[in-house]
Amino acid sequence: MNRLQRIFTYCFCGALIVGAGMLHAQGMPVGTSEPFGPANPFYTASTLPFHAAPFDKIKDGDYQPAIMAGMEQQIKEMDVIANDPAAPTFDNTLVAMERSGLLLTRAMSAFNLITGANTNPGLQHLQEVLAPRLAAHQDAIFLNAKLFARVKTIYEKRSSLGLDAESLRLVEYYYQQFVKAGANLSDADKVKLKKLNEEESALGASFTNKLLAAAKAGAYSTTDPAALAGLSESEKAADAEAARERKQQGWVLAMQNTTQQPVLASLTNRATRRAVFEASWKRAEHGDDNDTRAIIARLAQLRAQKAALLGYPNFASWMLTDQMAKTADVALRFVETLAPAATANAAREASDIQALIDAQKGGFTVQPWDWEFYSEQVRKAKYDIDESQLKPYFELNTVLQDGVFYAAHKLYGINFKERKDLPVYQPDVRVFEVTDAEGSPLALWYFDYYKRDNKNGGAWMDSLVGQSRLLGTLPVVFNVCNFTKPAPGQPALISYEDVTTMFHEFGHGLHGIFSSVNYPSLSGTQVPRDFVEFPSQFNEHWASEPTVFSHYAKHYQTGKLMPAELAAKLEKAQTFNQGYKLTELLAAADLDLRWHTLPATTDLKDTDAFEADALQKAKLAIAYVPPRYRSSYFLHIWANGYSAGYYAYLWSEMLDDDAYQWFEDHGGLTRANGDRFRRMVLSRGYTEDLQKLYFNWAGHDPSIEPMLKIRGLKEKVAK
Ligand SMILES: [Zn+2]
Numbered sequence: 001m002n003r004l005q006r007i008f009t010y011c012f013c014g015a016l017i018v019g020a021g022m023l024h025a026q027g028m029p030v031g032t033s034e035p036f037g038p039a040n041p042f043y044t045a046s047t048l049p050f051h052a053a054p055f056d057k058i059k060d061g062d063y064q065p066a067i068m069a070g071m072e073q074q075i076k077e078m079d080v081i082a083n084d085p086a087a088p089t090f091d092n093t094l095v096a097m098e099r100s101g102l103l104l105t106r107a108m109s110a111f112n113l114i115t116g117a118n119t120n121p122g123l124q125h126l127q128e129v130l131a132p133r134l135a136a137h138q139d140a141i142f143l144n145a146k147l148f149a150r151v152k153t154i155y156e157k158r159s160s161l162g163l164d165a166e167s168l169r170l171v172e173y174y175y176q177q178f179v180k181a182g183a184n185l186s187d188a189d190k191v192k193l194k195k196l197n198e199e200e201s202a203l204g205a206s207f208t209n210k211l212l213a214a215a216k217a218g219a220y221s222t223t224d225p226a227a228l229a230g231l232s233e234s235e236k237a238a239d240a241e242a243a244r245e246r247k248q249q250g251w252v253l254a255m256q257n258t259t260q261q262p263v264l265a266s267l268t269n270r271a272t273r274r275a276v277f278e279a280s281w282k283r284a285e286h287g288d289d290n291d292t293r294a295i296i297a298r299l300a301q302l303r304a305q306k307a308a309l310l311g312y313p314n315f316a317s318w319m320l321t322d323q324m325a326k327t328a329d330v331a332l333r334f335v336e337t338l339a340p341a342a343t344a345n346a347a348r349e350a351s352d353i354q355a356l357i358d359a360q361k362g363g364f365t366v367q368p369w370d371w372e373f374y375s376e377q378v379r380k381a382k383y384d385i386d387e388s389q390l391k392p393y394f395e396l397n398t399v400l401q402d403g404v405f406y407a408a409h410k411l412y413g414i415n416f417k418e419r420k421d422l423p424v425y426q427p428d429v430r431v432f433e434v435t436d437a438e439g440s441p442l443a444l445w446y447f448d449y450y451k452r453d454n455k456n457g458g459a460w461m462d463s464l465v466g467q468s469r470l471l472g473t474l475p476v477v478f479n480v481c482n483f484t485k486p487a488p489g490q491p492a493l494i495s496y497e498d499v500t501t502m503f504h505e506f507g508h509g510l511h512g513i514f515s516s517v518n519y520p521s522l523s524g525t526q527v528p529r530d531f532v533e534f535p536s537q538f539n540e541h542w543a544s545e546p547t548v549f550s551h552y553a554k555h556y557q558t559g560k561l562m563p564a565e566l567a568a569k570l571e572k573a574q575t576f577n578q579g580y581k582l583t584e585l586l587a588a589a590d591l592d593l594r595w596h597t598l599p600a601t602t603d604l605k606d607t608d609a610f611e612a613d614a615l616q617k618a619k620l621a622i623a624y625v626p627p628r629y630r631s632s633y634f635l636h637i638w639a640n641g642y643s644a645g646y647y648a649y650l651w652s653e654m655l656d657d658d659a660y661q662w663f664e665d666h667g668g669l670t671r672a673n674g675d676r677f678r679r680m681v682l683s684r685g686y687t688e689d690l691q692k693l694y695f696n697w698a699g700h701d702p703s704i705e706p707m708l709k710i711r712g713l714k715e716k717v718a719k
Helices: 020-024 060-082 090-098 102-117 121-143 146-154 167-181 185-218 233-245 268-282 293-309 317-320 328-361 368-383 385-392 396-412 498-514 534-544 546-552 563-575 579-596 607-617 636-639 648-665 671-682 689-699 703-709 715-717
Strands: 220-222 252-254 417-418 432-433 442-450 460-465 476-483
Touching: 020 185, 020 579, 060 090, 060 102, 060 121, 060 146, 090 146, 090 167, 102 460, 121 167, 121 220, 121 293, 121 368, 167 220, 167 317, 185 293, 185 417, 185 636, 220 268, 268 368, 293 317, 293 607, 317 328, 328 648, 328 703, 368 563, 385 546, 385 563, 396 417, 396 534, 396 546, 396 671, 442 498, 460 498, 476 498, 498 534, 534 546, 534 648, 563 648, 579 607, 579 636, 648 671, 648 689, 648 703, 671 689, 703 715
Parallel strands: 442 476
Antiparallel strands: 220 252, 417 432, 432 442, 460 476
């Protein structure tokens, strides 16, 4: 994706995807009713250090006029480039494009941050109104034939232009983005493509709505209190409330989006467990209005047709052209290579569970609806850890200073100093200036850690200003999380999961902070989906690295280090149930790729048979491990932008585990290792082919072995 498109997706992890339904927002008149002029805080670049956003001056009403004027301005800039009478050159075309849209970027970066982290109904409405405008803005640029003709001319002559490596990469990058968007098509084919795109987006929205209704209508309900044995009083109260809201008697167990339902871990009544599981599994397959199977059959078909129109054998091949994996075959092989180790371990876990069922004289064979219930018992027996025992060792500020910052200082020599002089949008937000080992300024890093009810769920990283030597900008990055805010005067004690989230988001942060490139389109975290989680997941490893862990995991009152026995339990618990977890992810990733490698002639009648067959072929049809998402409720791939991309989570994991193994093999936490990783990986953005970049750094292609070892699945692979 290019910089323009990325305006929508600066966020990672929890908040990556902007609702697909947005394109169907009401066509409310937008207009630039408020005049856009010097009084608007986005009118000129910020004069604050690092061009930080003047949050004390920005009012909700400033966004819309600035964004509308920003789009208008960029279209004018693009028109000037497209209609330049001079022959196309790298400078008068691509560099000029890189310099365009500054106002739009300024306003959209702040708007995206605020609508994710501190929104309100007015801003939410504005988001819906702007989404189709912004999509049309993209099209106006990428389907501009004159502009593409210039890009193409430069692309064809690129090797004779004497360009440096990064500039050459920019040429290839732009050409690829235009082609991917359909710029090479004839006018007639462009019309066809547009039609398919429209149908795809309408079907995606319809899928989303049907699924939402299906999950609501299909939720398990009962009037028999005995059916709910095992649930706590507060859980039952919430379920009774859910029933009241639906004007039903008894209790309703709201359905989660995954196949497995967390409530299955506590329900002692096996018949209820089965009913809850089946409600989830069949939620969108009742042959009623909420049945999604016809939609997915058509979506798979039209995506295959779209790919054929664009000259690719299948949709996955088209989607993966600008990803690190590059081809659907590589992604599919990756998924299927992991399958034997994952399923072998799931089988071992199943036998532990079966032993427990037998010991309790259950008299049945483990089924998917039993898994959560018994695995929770196995977990308790094997690694009983009480969260309340751990939390006193994880005080937020100590974790930040003595864990997250400490590891980054050890590895990269960087330092952090809090700045109280810069405006923030909410009083809990804090700002740090990051300086390099020798004291030069590197970036601003903000964090907004506490949960609020006007913040999206999950955790993410956001860039307010991207690094670029061309534009003379240094990075301004944000980490946003949803930790529970302590009562006034109380310490912020967090879970170990929260600790790893801090390291994770800071890893994205470092990818932005260390960026050292010329062109904004290739800067920082603007890399493909199957690479973007690599720096963040890699940084998570330092949370449990012994010297780092023992530096921050100290009791908030006594300052004493976490007892070794407790730390060992915590470490061990990380590998629990990994066979199951990996198998269900692989099954979902495999389904995604198989749906998106169908030929354009596909006309599927029976989506269930296709699904069963696909899992069989991949040796992932395991009775007690259903896919994490079934095709008929796989929102990621049908409507949320992860089509042919669900494998990316695991792909990034392979990279980060392999990279951590490299560190272990080369002396671990050292400045030399850190500086090398920074120079060859973290600072490079998307200025080089990522396969090459990784190879050059590691000295080998990434291997799945370290991932299997870390997930506790290693010994099965050696065979
Ligand atoms: Zn992430």
